Amino acid sequence: MAQGGNAPLGSARVVVEVAAPKRLDVSGLLLTAAGKVRSDADFVFFNAPQGPGVTHRPAAGGTPDAIAVDTAAVPEEITRIVVTASLDDRRATFAGTEPTATVRDADTGRELFAFTPPRLSRETALVVVEVYRRGAEWKVRAVGQGYANGLAGIATDFGVAVEDAAPADATADAATGSSPAAPAAPPVPTTPPAPTAPPTAPPRPSAAPQGSATPPPMPSGSPAVGKITLDKGRVNLVKGGSVSLEKAGKPFLASVRMGLGWEPAGRGRNIDLDASVIAFDAQRAKIDTAWFMKLSVFNGAIAHSGDNLTGKGGGDDEAITVHLSGLPPEVCGLVFVVNSFSGQKFTDIKNAYCRLVDAATEEELVRFDLAQSEPHTGVAMCKLVRQFSGEWVMTALGEYVDAKTARSMVKPAAAML
The missing domain is CATH 2.60.60.30 (sav2460 like domains)
Known part of the structure; x- marks a missing residue:
């Protein structure tokens, strides 16, 4: 399939496999006509592999990560299933990597469609293809939209409550070749930054449990009687x-x-x-x-x-x-x-x-x-x-x-x- 192209699905049960030279995590999002998930339960991935009519299939025995779709079991209010791929190594990008999505008949394994998104560079996650309704018919579209802020960017765009995710406008549409990268998380310092001043008031811990060797926090300069330190090793x-x-x-x-x-x-x-x-x-x-x-x-x-x-x-x-x-x-x-x-x-x-x-x-x-x-x-x-x-x-x-x-x-x- 060419990017942006679509075609009748041709099967009621399909598997969308996504393969690449680098290890991928493949996910599926069930979207309503508003383009959003109904809840976080509509985000199907390795840690939540089951959704209504949509299942995550982990890579095994040479077969890649995949999302299986049983269109007859998809709720009526769901109009699209978006299949995404993100790099398992979250420090890597898709530069030089060409992931290929293969849509197969789930019952026979026969290949129905294949799609490889072009011109990838700083993207760390992709919307690869989508399976969607048109009236009573199910169709498939080759998307290839890249995100520079990873799976969290995709999830946030579609309404998943990702805590403190990067702004959703950090998407990159591979169809136009634009790839505005979201600011990457700074690297872990090789030498610790200069010490900061201690806070004026730490949390108020609950009373130390019986047998605990350390009492509740004390003001600076007060003696700490009997506390355990690292002086004697582990x-x-x-x-x-x-x-x-x-x-x-x-x-x-x-x-x-x-x-x-x-x-x-x-x-x-x-x-x-x-x-x-x-x-x-x-x-x-x-x-x-x-x-x-x-x-x-x-x-x-x-x-x-x-x-x-x-x-x-x-x-x-x-x-x-x-x-x-x-x-x-x-x-x-x-x-x-x-x-x-x-x-x-x-x-x-x-x-x-x-x-x-x-x-x-x-x-x-x-x-x-x-x-x-x-x-x-x-x-x-x-x-x-x-x-x-x-x-x-x-x-x-x-x-x-x-x-x-x-x-x-x-x-x-x-x-x-």
Whole structure:
């Protein structure tokens, strides 16, 4: 098919495959006549693979990521299914990459149409094709519209509530060759920025749990009796336990990485969870969130890996790097959370943990292993709280809630500060 071309679909059940030399994530959005989703449930992707009449099929055995459409099962108010592709490596662009969409009959596998968008450069995500209604007939159109602000830009354009997404006008229409790139997230600094002044009032934490080694924050200059620091090496925390990120009475760390990991509980079933960090001010109001659809906040002072990392002490499924001295002074608390967007309970996983690593030396400093799980879809793993003195204290939380996204964790996380 040529870009902008359309044709009768010719089959009631089709699969739209999108393949490229680079690994892709393929998604589908169910749109009404207004060009918007009815709710976030109309966004079908790897973490939410089922929608009414639309299914995400993950890449396997040489077959690419795909969206399957059963037109007979699509609700009447849905007029279009938009099929998108974004790069799995969120730092890459489509420059030099030619993704090809192949529309196949879902029952026979027969190829019906193929389309390769031309002239790609700075785009990081594409609307590749759309399957749409015209009266009683279903048709397919070759689109090839590029976005420079990734999948979040596409999702926002079509009404998905993406938290703090980039402006929707950062689209690039490949048909015209225009590609106005949205400002890219600044790179993570190689050396920490100059320290900022400590806030005048940190969050008011709840009283320290019984057995916690660290009392509530105290004014600068007050003695901290019996607190655990990093002087004796790695610290293993239990739920409610705290450790000050100090050594020899001074702030020890400028940049830390929080690694989070887990394993399927049995039968080899994959568990795809999302790790995020929510930043709060002194009044426990949310300032920003770093998560899989927004990998960098505060000019790179917090950066989400977006990838699996392997380091000392075991393999992390996801990791978040925090340049403590680069955080704005209004950031007083960070809560690290993990969510199951597709709805699996944490009783379906085992060996969940979080660990704090010195980002400069890769030395593991603090570890918290969840000893027990609960049948919920969200867990607050730990928090970092800035004290009156400017030091940071990490506390193991291990608190479970019913929340499938970081956005739903904001209120319960604020209450844990």
